[in-house]
Amino acid sequence: MRHIISILIENESGALSRVSGLFSARGYNIESLTVAPTEDPSLSRMTLVTRGNDQIIEQITKQLNKLVDVVKLNDLAESVHIERELMLVKIRTTEGTREEVKSLSDIFRGKIIDVTPNTYVVEMTGPSDKLDAFINALSEESIVEVVRSGPTGIARGEKGLQV
Amino acid sequence: MELNGGEIIVQCLKDEGVEYIFGYPGGAVLHLYDAIFHQDDVKHILVRHEQGATHSADAYARATGKPGVVLVTSGPGATNAVTGIATAYMDSIPMVIISGQVPSPVIGSDAFQEVDTVGITRPCVKHNFLVKDVTDLAETMKKAFHVASTGRPGPVLVDVPKDITDPNIKVPYHYPEAVNMRSYNPAVTGHKGQIKKAVDMLMEAQRPVIYSGGGVVLGEGSAELRELTQMLNFPITNTLMGLGAYPATDRQFIGMLGMHGTYEANMTMHESDLILAVGARFDDRVTGKLTEFCPNSKIVHIDVDPASISKTVTVDVPIVGQVKPVLQQMIDLVRESKQRPSEDALQAWWGRINQWREINCLDYDRNSDIIKPQYVVEQLYEVTGGDAFITSDVGQHQMYAAQFYHFDKPRRWINSGGLGTMGFGLPAAIGVKLAHPDSEVACITGEASIQMCIQELSTALQYNTPVKVINLNNRYMGMVRQWQEFTYESRYSQSYMDTLPDFVKLAEAYGHVGMLIEKPADVKPALEEAFAMKERTVFLDFITDRTENVYPMIEAGKAHNDMKLRRAPGAPVDRELS
Numbered sequence: 001m002r003h004i005i006s007i008l009i010e011n012e013s014g015a016l017s018r019v020s021g022l023f024s025a026r027g028y029n030i031e032s033l034t035v036a037p038t039e040d041p042s043l044s045r046m047t048l049v050t051r052g053n054d055q056i057i058e059q060i061t062k063q064l065n066k067l068v069d070v071v072k073l074n075d076l077a078e079s080v081h082i083e084r085e086l087m088l089v090k091i092r093t094t095e096g097t098r099e100e101v102k103s104l105s106d107i108f109r110g111k112i113i114d115v116t117p118n119t120y121v122v123e124m125t126g127p128s129d130k131l132d133a134f135i136n137a138l139s140e141e142s143i144v145e146v147v148r149s150g151p152t153g154i155a156r157g158e159k160g161l162q163v
Numbered sequence: 164m165e166l167n168g169g170e171i172i173v174q175c176l177k178d179e180g181v182e183y184i185f186g187y188p189g190g191a192v193l194h195l196y197d198a199i200f201h202q203d204d205v206k207h208i209l210v211r212h213e214q215g216a217t218h219s220a221d222a223y224a225r226a227t228g229k230p231g232v233v234l235v236t237s238g239p240g241a242t243n244a245v246t247g248i249a250t251a252y253m254d255s256i257p258m259v260i261i262s263g264q265v266p267s268p269v270i271g272s273d274a275f276q277e278v279d280t281v282g283i284t285r286p287c288v289k290h291n292f293l294v295k296d297v298t299d300l301a302e303t304m305k306k307a308f309h310v311a312s313t314g315r316p317g318p319v320l321v322d323v324p325k326d327i328t329d330p331n332i333k334v335p336y337h338y339p340e341a342v343n344m345r346s347y348n349p350a351v352t353g354h355k356g357q358i359k360k361a362v363d364m365l366m367e368a369q370r371p372v373i374y375s376g377g378g379v380v381l382g383e384g385s386a387e388l389r390e391l392t393q394m395l396n397f398p399i400t401n402t403l404m405g406l407g408a409y410p411a412t413d414r415q416f417i418g419m420l421g422m423h424g425t426y427e428a429n430m431t432m433h434e435s436d437l438i439l440a441v442g443a444r445f446d447d448r449v450t451g452k453l454t455e456f457c458p459n460s461k462i463v464h465i466d467v468d469p470a471s472i473s474k475t476v477t478v479d480v481p482i483v484g485q486v487k488p489v490l491q492q493m494i495d496l497v498r499e500s501k502q503r504p505s506e507d508a509l510q511a512w513w514g515r516i517n518q519w520r521e522i523n524c525l526d527y528d529r530n531s532d533i534i535k536p537q538y539v540v541e542q543l544y545e546v547t548g549g550d551a552f553i554t555s556d557v558g559q560h561q562m563y564a565a566q567f568y569h570f571d572k573p574r575r576w577i578n579s580g581g582l583g584t585m586g587f588g589l590p591a592a593i594g595v596k597l598a599h600p601d602s603e604v605a606c607i608t609g610e611a612s613i614q615m616c617i618q619e620l621s622t623a624l625q626y627n628t629p630v631k632v633i634n635l636n637n638r639y640m641g642m643v644r645q646w647q648e649f650t651y652e653s654r655y656s657q658s659y660m661d662t663l664p665d666f667v668k669l670a671e672a673y674g675h676v677g678m679l680i681e682k683p684a685d686v687k688p689a690l691e692e693a694f695a696m697k698e699r700t701v702f703l704d705f706i707t708d709r710t711e712n713v714y715p716m717i718e719a720g721k722a723h724n725d726m727k728l729r730r731a732p733g734a735p736v737d738r739e740l741s
């Protein structure tokens with residue numbers, strides 16, 4: 001099963017490699033990993049998407065908690081949560097397809113943020129499956145480049161992942 | 164007080180009460196060695212190879228409970244230390260390793276003797292630090308000692324670039340009394356509800372067993388373990404790492420369990436209906452085939468490390484906490500409780516266990532005219548009154564030591580269990596002797612293992628650490644040969660050394676006493692003679708039976724009730740060996 005794990009970690013050099021090293025050393029897989037400092041510059045927030053049965057996920061969270069740099073973590077899959085991913089897509093356009101790409105982008109609430117005579121760059125955020133759907137709606141030969149951030153997430157409700 | 168970086172490190176070690184550091188100088192740590200030169204409080208033990216430094220410091224920690232301290236230079240100094248760091252990590256030994264690093268401005272430029280020490284050691288330390296500012300040095304040292312010695316202990320490395328110890332840069336010194344790390348708060352006491360539940364299960368059990376490991380030694384929980392076990396009259400087995408935590412000569416002790424555990428210990432585990440696991444981690448050498456591990460048992464598991472619980476074997480009642488307070492909480496509950504385990508059930512259970520004991524699974528040919536390795540360990544036990552500190556290397560001799568030296572006290576049995584590091588025994592013996600100069604220390608080893616760190620014989624002379632090296636010389640890598648005999652139709656691929664040194668002369672060349680023992684009748688007199696030489700390191704080269712195997716054995720991937728025994732009950736002694 002897919003799990004999305006939010007981690008508050010000390011914003012120190014090497015902290016990221018402690019996490020990624022743990023996954024490779026113990027043979028866990030990482031589907032995606034995003035990391036950036038929080039409002040407290042001494043802390044980073046990491047969102048990690050992984051897959052595994054309950055036993056593996058339990059070990060992953062325990063092993064992550066054991067890392068001295070990890071302050072707190074939360075498996076978002078255990079509660080109602082919101083996930084968002086950012087995607088930038090460079091799309092090859094011609095006179096004939098420009099309108100179609102524009103309207104498709106509108107349907108998916110994307111924004112066209114760069115235009116050249118032959119390309120559009122579309123910016124889009126949303127749950128990962130929505131971004132997948134947009135990609136699938138485009139013709140394969142029209143895609144020049146896809147850049148995705150990997151999902152980040154937050155739990156619904158009043159509680160927050162804080163120190 | 165204003166100090167430079169080198170002086171700060173030395174002062175931190177003093178404030179931490181460090182008696183010995185084990186190390187080897189080099190370019191990146193020269194400033195620090197100069198600071199060491201100017202004082203006598205922290206004694207430096209100059210090893211002959213950095214691996215030796217780590218094993219000595221590790222064993223010092225195992226024998227005392229205090230963190231061992233290692234000092235190495237950058238590059239090869241650090242990489243040579245990695246084996247010893249990983250050894251300590253696998254056995255959860257508190258250790259602080261200070262490694263020199265090239266100066267900060269040249270880090271990343273492939274400078275002379277540069278290696279990414281923090282990166283290389285990351286998977287085999289509890290935590291590591293790269294010091295970036297001399298003003299952080301004292302606090303980092305405090306954190307290193309704190310993290311190494313609390314919770315589930317482990318090695319912590321502090322990488323110190325050379326410019327941090329620049330003698331011209333002095334900063335005010337303050338060693339923090341305590342550290343507060345928001346990301347590090349190991350559990351102490353266990354959850355009361357869980358403990359209550361566990362005690363209720365103990366009272367209900369018909370066929371209980373206590374399975375305890377190295378965590379009881381590390382967590383100083385031996386007295387509590389003994390009290391609880393004796394209150395309940397349960398059988399108890401120890402892991403290799405846990406030997407000594409419960410007295411081996413006590414009637415309730417059923418021996419070590421696992422791959423070379425006793426028949427009675429493994430059968431008791433397999434047939435049990437309740438396991439109380441204390442400070443043990445269900446290692447593969449203990450469990451054998453996981454799908455057939457203790458098929459009818461409920462499991463209560465006490466461990467300070469939550470990640471050890473339900474890692475390989477799913478546990479019914481997990482209790483996260485230090486073993487000592489948790490066992491005390493259990494003792495209190497048992498005492499208050501009016502309920503007791505069923506005496507009839509326990510009597511029947513002990514009846515079965517005693518039948519398994521009668522198989523006498525550790526028996527060997529005592530009439531052999533070749534020295535049997537087991538006999539040497541038995542005689543060592545006699546000659547030392549069972550009260551020596553025993554270190555070992557890795558292989559058959561390690562198992563004979565575990566099976567035949569009956570440890571009654573914790574911290575007496577010092578071996579590399581998790582990583583299985585050959586070369587551990589001799590430097591370990593030196594570390595133990597420094598910690599306990601008035602106690603007898605023996606290193607049980609083999610002719611293959613001893614050669615991996617034999618250069619430390621020179622260290623033993625320099626620091627006058629008279630240890631006794633018990634070399635069980637069978638001219639084979641015995642355990643490798645045994646596996647090849649059992650699973651590769653006796654194709655002894657590379658498990659034999661065609662040339663061996665004359666160990667007697669070698670010992671003498673290093674300034675010690677060497678003895679060659681070739682007959683069973685000479686074993687005891689030789690040991691007596693060696694131990695009478697209180698001030699000398701003695702190397703005893705016992706020429707032992709080359710074909711002897713360690714029994715019982717659960718071969719890899721087999722279950723506890725599928726043991727290879729020396730002989731079926733009633734069958735003639737020993738097999739014909741190819």
